[in-house]
Amino acid sequence: MNIDELKSVAQTIVAMQKGVLAADESSPTIKKRFESINVESSEENRRRYREILFTAEGIERHIGGVILFDETLRQSTREGIPFPKLLSNRGIVPGIKVDKGTKALALFPDDKITEGLDGLADRLVEYRDLGAQFAKWRAVINIDDRSLPSMYAIRANAHQLARYAAMCQEAGLLPVVEPEVLMDGAHDIERCEAVTAQVLEAVFAELNAHRVAFEGILLKPNMVIPGKKCARQASVQEVAEATLRCLKRYVPAAVPGIVFLSGGQSDVDATDHLNAMNAMGPQPWEVSFSYGRALQAPVLAAWAGDESNVATAQKALLNRCHLNGLARDGKYARSMECAT
Numbered sequence: 001m002n003i004d005e006l007k008s009v010a011q012t013i014v015a016m017q018k019g020v021l022a023a024d025e026s027s028p029t030i031k032k033r034f035e036s037i038n039v040e041s042s043e044e045n046r047r048r049y050r051e052i053l054f055t056a057e058g059i060e061r062h063i064g065g066v067i068l069f070d071e072t073l074r075q076s077t078r079e080g081i082p083f084p085k086l087l088s089n090r091g092i093v094p095g096i097k098v099d100k101g102t103k104a105l106a107l108f109p110d111d112k113i114t115e116g117l118d119g120l121a122d123r124l125v126e127y128r129d130l131g132a133q134f135a136k137w138r139a140v141i142n143i144d145d146r147s148l149p150s151m152y153a154i155r156a157n158a159h160q161l162a163r164y165a166a167m168c169q170e171a172g173l174l175p176v177v178e179p180e181v182l183m184d185g186a187h188d189i190e191r192c193e194a195v196t197a198q199v200l201e202a203v204f205a206e207l208n209a210h211r212v213a214f215e216g217i218l219l220k221p222n223m224v225i226p227g228k229k230c231a232r233q234a235s236v237q238e239v240a241e242a243t244l245r246c247l248k249r250y251v252p253a254a255v256p257g258i259v260f261l262s263g264g265q266s267d268v269d270a271t272d273h274l275n276a277m278n279a280m281g282p283q284p285w286e287v288s289f290s291y292g293r294a295l296q297a298p299v300l301a302a303w304a305g306d307e308s309n310v311a312t313a314q315k316a317l318l319n320r321c322h323l324n325g326l327a328r329d330g331k332y333a334r335s336m337e338c339a340t
């Protein structure tokens with residue numbers, strides 16, 4: 001395990017004005033996304049869609065890493081260039097989602113646990129050989145305004161994240177550690193902050209117990225935000241302040257970067273929140289993005305499965321990448337949305 005190498009991969013991914021494009025939707029998830037634009041989820045359509053994303057001109061200025069799904073890591077452009085090679089050639093670090101999705105936690109039916117540790121060490125070696133330099137594991141924390149998550153679910157998910165991260169570091173892959181407290185529900189921002197704090201505390205205790213070097217990880221957390229159904233929504237400033245307060249208490253400064261998930265926020269909100277946090281900087285770690293929906297929603301809508309829309313779809317991606325690049329510096333303003 002060479003921590004300096006992992007740290008350098010992390011720093012490349014979260015270099016100035018850069019973040020991560022999460023394009024690692026599992027087969028059921030991409031099927032859902034395609035259904036929303038009436039596109040069949042065939043292997044060729046999935047390949048073509050990802051090719052549109054990865055060949056968009058100019059994205060390398062703002063995208064330092066792309067997370068791929070197993071199938072995508074093995075696919076190629078029309079000209080036969082494997083996607084990991086295409087990305088590396090453009091100076092973008094290829095990564096891979098290695099978890100196998102979530103299930104109800106046994107005897108805790110309202111909590112979730114992530115599967116995929118069995119055989120992971122061997123898969124990591126294969127993924128490295130296919131060109132991946134970093135990995136991602138997503139733990140999902142269900143939340144309500146009273147009893148969820150159980151303390152046991154927090155501990156079990158933190159333990160698994162740490163097992164995964166240790167295996168990655170041993171295999172020479174940078175682990176992106178993703179504990180996601182969901183936005184679903186009616187809980188308020190205070191409840192989200194309290195649960196996010198408990199989760200981060202548990203995750204870093206387990207990472208430490210598993211001898212994971214904090215210098216060789218990236219953290220991919222949720223922002224501290226009220227549930228979608230909460231009657232009292234929070235201002236951009238409130239979200240930024242609560243999120244930074246929580247992270248500063250629980251995330252060691254040795255971690256090179258924090259790359260937020262968008263989690264169902266609108267693309268504009270996700271950019272605005274990121275901008276507000278960077279405007280309050282500098283922070284102990286790079287503060288960046290690893291957005292799936294918040295980068296891809298306008299691309300999917302513009303493409304709609306039609307080849308004649310490819311240029312417009314790629315422009316939509318570049319636009320979001322550019323705006324999030326500005327938000328990395330605290331130089332974004334909502335008024336730029338209509339100007340583009």
Ligand code: 13P
Nearest residue numbers: 022261262263291292293
């Ligand atoms: P969202 O930004 O759509 O939440 O996706 C990020 C991700 O990778 C979820 O695991």
